[in-house]
Amino acid sequence: MANIQLKAVRKSYGAVEVIKGVDLEIKKGEFMVFVGPSGCGKSTMLRLISGLEQITSGDLLFDDELVNNVVPAKRGIAMVFQSYALYPHMTVFDNMAFGMKLDKTSKQEMKDRVQKAAELLQIDHLLDRLPKQLSGGQRQRVAIGRAIVRDPRVFLFDEPLSNLDAALRVQTRLEIAKLHHDMTDVTMIYVTHDQVEAMTLADRICVLRDGLIEQVGTPSELYENPASLFVAGFIGSPQMNFLKGAIAEKHNCTTLGIRAEHIEIADAADAEWTGKVVHAEDLGSDNYLFVDIGAGDPLIVRRPGKLETPLGTELNLRPIAGHIHRFDANEKPIR
Ligand SMILES: Nc1ncnc2c1ncn2[C@@H]1O[C@H](COP(=O)(O)OP(=O)(O)OP(=O)(O)O)[C@@H](O)[C@H]1O
Numbered sequence: 001m002a003n004i005q006l007k008a009v010r011k012s013y014g015a016v017e018v019i020k021g022v023d024l025e026i027k028k029g030e031f032m033v034f035v036g037p038s039g040c041g042k043s044t045m046l047r048l049i050s051g052l053e054q055i056t057s058g059d060l061l062f063d064d065e066l067v068n069n070v071v072p073a074k075r076g077i078a079m080v081f082q083s084y085a086l087y088p089h090m091t092v093f094d095n096m097a098f099g100m101k102l103d104k105t106s107k108q109e110m111k112d113r114v115q116k117a118a119e120l121l122q123i124d125h126l127l128d129r130l131p132k133q134l135s136g137g138q139r140q141r142v143a144i145g146r147a148i149v150r151d152p153r154v155f156l157f158d159e160p161l162s163n164l165d166a167a168l169r170v171q172t173r174l175e176i177a178k179l180h181h182d183m184t185d186v187t188m189i190y191v192t193h194d195q196v197e198a199m200t201l202a203d204r205i206c207v208l209r210d211g212l213i214e215q216v217g218t219p220s221e222l223y224e225n226p227a228s229l230f231v232a233g234f235i236g237s238p239q240m241n242f243l244k245g246a247i248a249e250k251h252n253c254t255t256l257g258i259r260a261e262h263i264e265i266a267d268a269a270d271a272e273w274t275g276k277v278v279h280a281e282d283l284g285s286d287n288y289l290f291v292d293i294g295a296g297d298p299l300i301v302r303r304p305g306k307l308e309t310p311l312g313t314e315l316n317l318r319p320i321a322g323h324i325h326r327f328d329a330n331e332k333p334i335r
């Protein structure tokens with residue numbers, strides 16, 4: 001277990017600075033998720049915390065102890081990557097025990113730890129198999145198991161589920177949530193591109209943008225009170241609708257943001273926007289109507305249940321009171 005602090009952390013590769021001064025505290029036992037566009041520095045942050053990369057300037061502390069110059073093996077960290085490099089000629093058991101063999105752990109203790117981790121991940125019936133005899137999800141669980149048996153203080157995950165198909169992602173996501181629930185002492189930092197993973201797994205989400213933190217908060221804080229237009233557009237799926245020009249001016253802002261679930265169909269008398277349905281996506285439980293109101297991209301409107309609105313239907317719409325996000329010319333919220 002560890003409390004992790006980053007103080008004014010910077011990282012350059014040659015003349016190019018990729019982490020530009022990050023201050024962040026991750027609490028003991030917390031599940032922190034890093035999100036942000038490709039190339040913003042998420043993997044670099046994990047590599048700095050793990051010690052695989054050296055910090056250029058600033059301080060990194062584990063439980064108030066400076067670890068800038070502590071080698072990776074001494075940091076008590078386990079890392080799980082997108083591609084789970086298992087040894088193909090070794091059984092699941094041997095793959096999981098491999099690191100402990102290097103550490104000269106006793107045979108009995110090795111067996112106990114592998115068994116415990118395997119039970120936690122529900123792969124204890126697979127210990128004698130070779131990786132090629134496993135599904136992708138099972139292989140990824142072996143990779144996670146191999147990390148667990150080393151009894152880490154900190155768990156780092158870099159997009160661990162992105163190679164799995166949709167059903168396996170859901171299942172393995174639940175396993176990871178359970179792991180966090182069972183290993184209450186272990187601090188977890190998790191990088192993902194997946195909105196649902198970020199929203200459901202995180203105690204807090206850290207949104208990175210071009211080497212800097214844009215906002216840190218609980219999933220609902222970021223969803224309900226984004227600190228910038230960037231966060232508003234990044235968190236949530238489908239993306240928040242943004243309206244500019246006269247529509248925004250009417251609400252005394254430069255950009256008006258409204259989420260798909262916060263637009264309702266109104267009577268003509270109290271409609272704020274009117275337009276035609278130009279596209280629709282039926283997800284079964286919900287559907288999304290794309291309504292061209294003559295102001296840039298079509299507005300995305302969520303409707304519960306089956307699709308009942310044919311293309312071309314004229315709709316009167318209005319935002320649900322209290323759910324409008326207003327942003328000024330500097331892309332900061334007006335509250
Ligand atoms: N060894 C390196 N040498 C030079 N530049 C690097 C090196 N590693 C990463 N970078 C640069 O640092 C920036 C951040 O990279 P990083 O891998 O942390 O991004 P990321 O947020 O993980 O992106 P993705 O979502 O695509 O995985 C990128 O512009 C990348 O090109």
Ligand SMILES: [Mg+2]
Nearest residue numbers: 042043044158
């Ligand atoms: Mg990355």
